[in-house]
Amino acid sequence: MENRARVLIDCDDAKGLVYKISKVFYDRDLNIDSNREFVDKENGRFFMRSVVTGSFDIEELDRALREIAPQDAHIRVIPPREKKIVILATKESHALGDILIRHAAGELGASIECVIANHDTLRDLVERFDIPFIHISAEGLSREAHEAKVMAEIDRHSFDYIVLAKYMRILTPAFVAAYPEKIINIHHSFLPAFIGANPYKQAYERGVKIIGATAHFVTDDLDEGPIIAQDVIPVNHRFEWRDMQRAGRDVEKTVLSRALDLVLHDRVFVNGNKTIVF
Amino acid sequence: MENRARVLIDCDDAKGLVYKISKVFYDRDLNIDSNREFVDKENGRFFMRSVVTGSFDIEELDRALREIAPQDAHIRVIPPREKKIVILATKESHALGDILIRHAAGELGASIECVIANHDTLRDLVERFDIPFIHISAEGLSREAHEAKVMAEIDRHSFDYIVLAKYMRILTPAFVAAYPEKIINIHHSFLPAFIGANPYKQAYERGVKIIGATAHFVTDDLDEGPIIAQDVIPVNHRFEWRDMQRAGRDVEKTVLSRALDLVLHDRVFVNGNKTIVF
Amino acid sequence: MENRARVLIDCDDAKGLVYKISKVFYDRDLNIDSNREFVDKENGRFFMRSVVTGSFDIEELDRALREIAPQDAHIRVIPPREKKIVILATKESHALGDILIRHAAGELGASIECVIANHDTLRDLVERFDIPFIHISAEGLSREAHEAKVMAEIDRHSFDYIVLAKYMRILTPAFVAAYPEKIINIHHSFLPAFIGANPYKQAYERGVKIIGATAHFVTDDLDEGPIIAQDVIPVNHRFEWRDMQRAGRDVEKTVLSRALDLVLHDRVFVNGNKTIVF
Amino acid sequence: MENRARVLIDCDDAKGLVYKISKVFYDRDLNIDSNREFVDKENGRFFMRSVVTGSFDIEELDRALREIAPQDAHIRVIPPREKKIVILATKESHALGDILIRHAAGELGASIECVIANHDTLRDLVERFDIPFIHISAEGLSREAHEAKVMAEIDRHSFDYIVLAKYMRILTPAFVAAYPEKIINIHHSFLPAFIGANPYKQAYERGVKIIGATAHFVTDDLDEGPIIAQDVIPVNHRFEWRDMQRAGRDVEKTVLSRALDLVLHDRVFVNGNKTIVF
Numbered sequence A, B, C, D: 001m002e003n004r005a006r007v008l009i010d011c012d013d014a015k016g017l018v019y020k021i022s023k024v025f026y027d028r029d030l031n032i033d034s035n036r037e038f039v040d041k042e043n044g045r046f047f048m049r050s051v052v053t054g055s056f057d058i059e060e061l062d063r064a065l066r067e068i069a070p071q072d073a074h075i076r077v078i079p080p081r082e083k084k085i086v087i088l089a090t091k092e093s094h095a096l097g098d099i100l101i102r103h104a105a106g107e108l109g110a111s112i113e114c115v116i117a118n119h120d121t122l123r124d125l126v127e128r129f130d131i132p133f134i135h136i137s138a139e140g141l142s143r144e145a146h147e148a149k150v151m152a153e154i155d156r157h158s159f160d161y162i163v164l165a166k167y168m169r170i171l172t173p174a175f176v177a178a179y180p181e182k183i184i185n186i187h188h189s190f191l192p193a194f195i196g197a198n199p200y201k202q203a204y205e206r207g208v209k210i211i212g213a214t215a216h217f218v219t220d221d222l223d224e225g226p227i228i229a230q231d232v233i234p235v236n237h238r239f240e241w242r243d244m245q246r247a248g249r250d251v252e253k254t255v256l257s258r259a260l261d262l263v264l265h266d267r268v269f270v271n272g273n274k275t276i277v278f
Helices: A017-027 A058-068 A094-104 A123-128 A143-155 A173-178 A199-206 A241-264 B017-027 B058-068 B094-104 B123-128 B143-155 B173-178 B199-206 B241-264 C017-027 C058-068 C094-104 C123-128 C143-155 C173-178 C199-206 C241-264 D017-027 D058-068 D094-104 D123-128 D143-155 D173-178 D199-206 D241-264
Strands: A002-012 A031-040 A045-055 A074-078 A083-089 A110-117 A133-135 A161-164 A183-187 A210-217 A227-234 A268-271 A274-277 B002-012 B031-040 B045-055 B074-078 B083-089 B110-117 B133-135 B161-164 B183-187 B210-217 B227-234 B268-271 B274-277 C002-012 C031-040 C045-055 C074-078 C083-089 C110-117 C133-135 C161-164 C183-187 C210-217 C227-234 C268-271 C274-277 D002-012 D031-040 D045-055 D074-078 D083-089 D110-117 D133-135 D161-164 D183-187 D210-217 D227-234 D268-271 D274-277
Touching: A002 A017, A002 A058, A002 A268, A017 A031, A017 A045, A017 A058, A017 D017, A031 D031, A045 A268, A058 A074, A083 A094, A083 A241, A094 A110, A094 A123, A094 A241, A094 B094, A094 B123, A110 A143, A123 A133, A123 B094, A143 A173, A161 A241, A183 A241, A199 A241, A210 A241, A210 C227, A227 A241, A227 A274, A227 C210, A241 A268, A241 B241, B002 B017, B002 B058, B002 B268, B017 B031, B017 B045, B017 B058, B017 C017, B031 C031, B045 B268, B058 B074, B083 B094, B083 B241, B094 B110, B094 B123, B094 B241, B110 B143, B123 B133, B143 B173, B161 B241, B183 B241, B199 B241, B210 B241, B210 D227, B227 B241, B227 B274, B227 D210, B241 B268, C002 C017, C002 C058, C002 C268, C017 C031, C017 C045, C017 C058, C045 C268, C058 C074, C083 C094, C083 C241, C094 C110, C094 C123, C094 C241, C094 D094, C094 D123, C110 C143, C123 C133, C123 D094, C143 C173, C161 C241, C183 C241, C199 C241, C210 C241, C227 C241, C227 C274, C241 C268, C241 D241, D002 D017, D002 D058, D002 D268, D017 D031, D017 D045, D017 D058, D045 D268, D058 D074, D083 D094, D083 D241, D094 D110, D094 D123, D094 D241, D110 D143, D123 D133, D143 D173, D161 D241, D183 D241, D199 D241, D210 D241, D227 D241, D227 D274, D241 D268
Parallel strands: A083 A110, A083 A161, A110 A133, A161 A183, B083 B110, B083 B161, B110 B133, B161 B183, C083 C110, C083 C161, C110 C133, C161 C183, D083 D110, D083 D161, D110 D133, D161 D183
Antiparallel strands: A002 A045, A002 A074, A031 A045, A183 A210, A210 A227, A268 A274, B002 B045, B002 B074, B031 B045, B183 B210, B210 B227, B268 B274, C002 C045, C002 C074, C031 C045, C183 C210, C210 C227, C268 C274, D002 D045, D002 D074, D031 D045, D183 D210, D210 D227, D268 D274
């Protein structure tokens, strides 16, 4: 039976890893469709992503790899299946809209389980696409109380990733800790420039000639998680901060969608506070 | 009564034009909110775009400018009003979808009169946004017969621009001549590279390291009209042509939307086969 | 007698400025070769740069403009003449070398009065181009004592700008105050990201996907002066910090040379902590 | 004895190549410092570049790889040694100057054997760097006669690559055939746009909004060889063609130096009319 899987391995670096792993593939007569490796020399860590095809059993392959890999190895043998995402949003539609259009065209590579928002503004847009929209207002609630409601809703769904499509609320460490390496955010600046509130206003006041956006995994430090993708556009003295904001939206949505595409294709390893992107 | 207008003037260059035009504004006690000029020295042509505010009458201002401008001057005094567009599409949703999302968010700066397509594929997407979708199949029709039906539909609407959002049919000179400086196309290559069919396949076969997209006015020469905006993204040997096509979609939609935004804000002059973009 | 000048005016914004200034040109029968204006609405400040040709006297034109301009106006009527620069460097040759090659090709648009460096490393390179090289070692000297010697050397020269071509010493406020709007620095990061020491190491540790460089006027706040030009290049997980440094050199030298070119063509206005670049 | 080599292999794709090659490394207890593979599925061709360190004999490693590789395999085991280049130029100094500065700073990664030019203009610049400059005028000579003299001079040197640093003469097929995969050219356009003479003038006349440069291997079809690197910069209506030319120089020199760096580090495979760049 013809099968196909993405094999992701990261472990402490050691001699012979490529040989031993490729031997596992060779012994099973697998085709290597693509293969990328990287060694982080500073931390002595090895990363490998292979796409293999052939007649094999996912679990047997997984077991065989575990046998030859170092104790600490993190091994994933991922069969082809559609991933699932939950989206959090607030009021802005550009990043969310881009994902909705890709989804409608069958190009997202994931199903959208639902959109949860702290305002009701985007309901009309989301429901036009027959996707569940859940409004969880934060009014009158403590941050913790609001988050508890959001988490309860999230946990009703099965999902691979939580996508913050311009979700304009700060997450508590407890929220972040509940979904490690699962939350992807788009920050509207070229991090680490302009951390914090209203980066476009900060950029305007600093008089920069380039603005940008950053997609990253969310960790407990605000705007400090591993960066997946960044991009920039030129601006000039004619841009007031609202012009920067307007122009920046195109970068934000493109960078978020690109990062999401990488993550959904299992192309991203988290390596401490950095990413390896194959 | 406080008024506001965009003033666009192009004429043969001559001494004193800025003085004479700014005198017209000064005599009426107008504020100049922004002002840009350019002289094409090769062709001796002057271009100016001003945004003025104050207490004035549009028609009186227009008459006053005609009095001081050279005979050949092309003068437009444009009051603030929403523009209207008609969109032509085929099967691909990314460029169209980007425009629909902007429209839904109130960020397009134009109303969409209708979407006309030679396939029925996009009906569902367009109708989700309560915008009229008209399917005019080309099956069994000569190019001229099909275009006659499309033009009949277009002419039922009042509009400022026709936007070809990946309309994959070649237009006849008669069609183009009917809407001079009114048709905006997105071409999926960095023109003038890869004119013609399947530019991504051409780009793949040529082994380029950068691909792009070009938004331009349509004139009778295929892919040869005045360029409004272009952008590019890097590719590498791992991209097969379908990967280029997939990656290119983001550039296409961004470039088309940026060009459309410029045109809708009356920032673009056509100057022979080129554009002046203020 | 045919003459030519760049006219730079900045002043508090007021109605009729363009009219009054262009009338001065018109009354003298001048050609406006190029003309750009900008109004900083936040601060109510007007900026204009014109290139005029015709039969006129520089000083008379200057007087006439002062008569019609507001009291606070900053007016410069600049005849065509080669500007002069003094370069400060340390050990790295890429930014300096780029300037030397442009100078040798007659493309710099300025004469290089001398290169002053706190190490002797670059002597050979500079003297190959027959340009005076002055080594002023900082060894055993306080920052103030070293700067006093550097300033004494600088002040022996007549110059328009001091170019810090990777001068790796922090300047004292006294030094900076002595040459207001005259010192141009290249900072090896995309400011305001990675202010301070070894930005490439900071960038590596943060795991960014893009690095950059920033050319700016030097004011007393370290790395905080008005930005003239910026550019970026993509990096990825395979870049160690020395690879970023190596790749960054191309951006640094290009951005510095571009900024220098703008400044030497009188295209840059300082506007508080920002620049207007025409 | 600790040794180090770059191993480059390309051959028809087959199952087990990575396994067999990494086994050769493993059996010799080599460290793989970096490793990249690519399979061109369209043509069924496998490419691999590894950097290995350890105690090994270059020739023995080469033999061992030949034993396990397919018959058609192209195998190179390259020990660390400085490469050598010959430069051809005409009158423009920017691309040449950039290489000279890198060379003087010890950052080129190659020695420059000589600069050969069909004009004497650049002699002063080259000789400042104590590099032999040979002027071979084309005046009064047929293309073939001139080339014969140039080839005679080239062949007096031992070299790895011939770098055309804005050598403004068309090469005959005989010249190109004499140095297969050895000639690197910088073309002053974003190929395949603007093939042929004066691409900046063509770009200006077409009204493009982006210009670029392309570094490529030279094959017998003019401007048609495998592309190594490309880059672009934005332009606008204010650029006359000479402004484009001036702005383009920065891209030209950067792209050429980047391509040269890739080639000198053995990172480039030629694959038909394309390149694989690791």
